[in-house]
Amino acid sequence: MIAFLLRRLGAGIILVFAVSTLTFFLTALAGSDPARRILGNNASADQVAAKNAELGLDQPTMVRYVDWLTSALHGDLGTxxxxxxPVTTLLTQALPVSLSIVTAAVVLTALVSIALGVVAAIRGGWLDKVLQAISVIAFAVPNFLVGIVLAVVFAVQLQMFPALGYVNFADDPGGWLASITLPSVALAIGAIGTVATQTRGSMIDVLQKDFIRTLRSRGIPARSVLLKHALxxxxxxxxxxxxLQFIALLGGAVIIEKVFALTGIGGRAAGAAGQGDVPVVLGVVVVMVVLVVIVNLMVDIALGFLNPKVRAS
Incomplete structure (x- = not known):
């Protein structure tokens, strides 16, 4: 198991290095003029040159990359x-917002989609068709439209949840839960359709296996066969x-954060890209890739426990 985890961790570190390096050089070769963008079109050539020197843009690209990489390895993503x-300060403030709504959406997706998938696989018939139709519709409807509808109905009309803003968990756990409920549901709707369909198909395949028929023939309770073996x-x-849905939800959170006026990692990324703020863009990329690596590592660990063959692959 240790060797299995070390292989996955090593692959994750290589991925973070490769993606961050590629992003750095792509931004360096973009041909934009950050100093001119910051100072405005009325700035003189001397002012632009001085700003470039202040930002370190007068240095060769490789020198700037080595400086950035060295600082990043020490936890400093620049200014x-x-x-x-500091970029780390901006991301530290934004990351809890995005992680809260995405994590809640993933948990909601897992619970609802597993229940729907299992019921559809067992019952079949008209119930299976209805659940599949609901899954397709949920996947097809844009999450920002779902978010707007949820905000209008549950926040504006019924006033059950706040329409805008984010409350820190440490300040008010109840307020935190209320502030992330609608964004999380809006994110989860489309993901539920995808995961439920996959769960349904997997359950149908497993329930047709010989070992399931053998377990049933031995008189093992149906609930035990279903939950302990088939699932x-x-x-x-x-x-x-x-x-994979976690990665997609991180991207989808950008729009949902705009709908509910949340300052998350997606909003930081969109704002930095529009302003040409390269250090923040690089910081967001590094953080997002690290999150993806961590999630994939956790999934690999779970798969390793569920299926020992995975550990040897």
Missing amino acids: SWANNQ RNAAPASLTVLS
Whole structure:
């Protein structure tokens, strides 16, 4: 198991290095003029040159890359060109917002989609068709439209949840839960359709296996066969799809954060890209890739426990 984890961790470290390096050089070769963008079109050539020197843009690209990489390895992702704040501070403030709504959406997706998938696989018939139709519709409807509808109905009309803003968990756990409920549900709706469909298909395949018929013939209770054996064997495929959905939800959170006026990692990334704030863009990329690596590592660990063959692959 240790060797299995070390292989996955090593692959994750290589991925973080490769993606961050590629992003750095792509931003360096973009041909934009950050100093001119910051100072405005009325700035003189001398002012632009001085700003480039201040930002370190007068140095060769490789020198700047080595400096950035060395600082990043020590936990320093640089300083924002737009507001002169440390990038780590900006991301530390934004990350809890995005992680809260995405994690809640993933948990909600897992619970609802597994229940729907298992019921559809067992019952079949008209119920299976209805659940499949609901899954397709949920996947097809844009999450920002779902978010707007939820905000209008549950926040504006019924006033059950706040329409805008985010409350820190440490300040008010109840307020925190209320502030992330609607964004999380809006994110989860589309993911539920995908994971439920995958769970249904996996459960149908497993329930047709010979070992399931053998267990039933031995008089083992149906609930035990379903939950202890069938669901466990169907779980790896669903877990894989769920991990992919986590990555998709991180991207989808950008729009949802705009709908509910949340300052998350997606909003930071969009704002930094529009301002040409390269240090923040690089910081967001590094953080996002690290999150993806961590989630994939957790999924690999879960798959390793569910299926010992995975540890040897």
